[in-house]
Amino acid sequence: MKRLTVLALSAAVLLSLGVALPGAEVFLSTGALAQANSDAAAARAMIDKVVVAVKADRDKALDMFNKGEGGFYIKERDIFPFCFTMSDGKIIATQTKQGLGKDLRTFKDATGKAFGQENYDSAKEGQIAEVSYSFTRPGSDQAPVPKVSFVTRIADLGCGVGYYK
Numbered sequence: 001m002k003r004l005t006v007l008a009l010s011a012a013v014l015l016s017l018g019v020a021l022p023g024a025e026v027f028l029s030t031g032a033l034a035q036a037n038s039d040a041a042a043a044r045a046m047i048d049k050v051v052v053a054v055k056a057d058r059d060k061a062l063d064m065f066n067k068g069e070g071g072f073y074i075k076e077r078d079i080f081p082f083c084f085t086m087s088d089g090k091i092i093a094t095q096t097k098q099g100l101g102k103d104l105r106t107f108k109d110a111t112g113k114a115f116g117q118e119n120y121d122s123a124k125e126g127q128i129a130e131v132s133y134s135f136t137r138p139g140s141d142q143a144p145v146p147k148v149s150f151v152t153r154i155a156d157l158g159c160g161v162g163y164y165k
Helices: 001-018 024-056 058-067 115-122
Strands: 081-085 091-093 128-134 144-154 156-162
Touching: 024 058, 024 081, 024 115, 024 144, 058 081, 058 091, 058 115, 115 128, 115 156, 128 156
Parallel strands: none
Antiparallel strands: 081 091, 081 156, 128 144, 144 156
């Protein structure tokens, strides 16, 4: 996988410099697939890191999640943790600040799928579940795109990390 990513990046650099490279478009389109797989791996690794951080010091972890510190925010790929309380579904950590304090269980995507309730129901101690739904990317294009969240439960919290497919 890393070799493919390196080849795609090399092809992109050469093309940006004006070097003709037969077949480079194959590497570039494959590079988009590699990016999606890379995003999934980054989100999966981050949810493992979230579990460790919350178990070590819940309050410090939530503070880092909200501030995007400690490697808990990959801004250019919009990968970050979100956490909610299991007692009432209220979101207490996220980079999507308009979601803070809201009940995750009420969230639906553009197709009407109750992905918030599914995230909540999927949060099980010692297990990582995958929840698929549609969500808008940050920026001006508000068209929903496929997204997946890895979700788990850590004591009284449900936490997840999502990535765009």
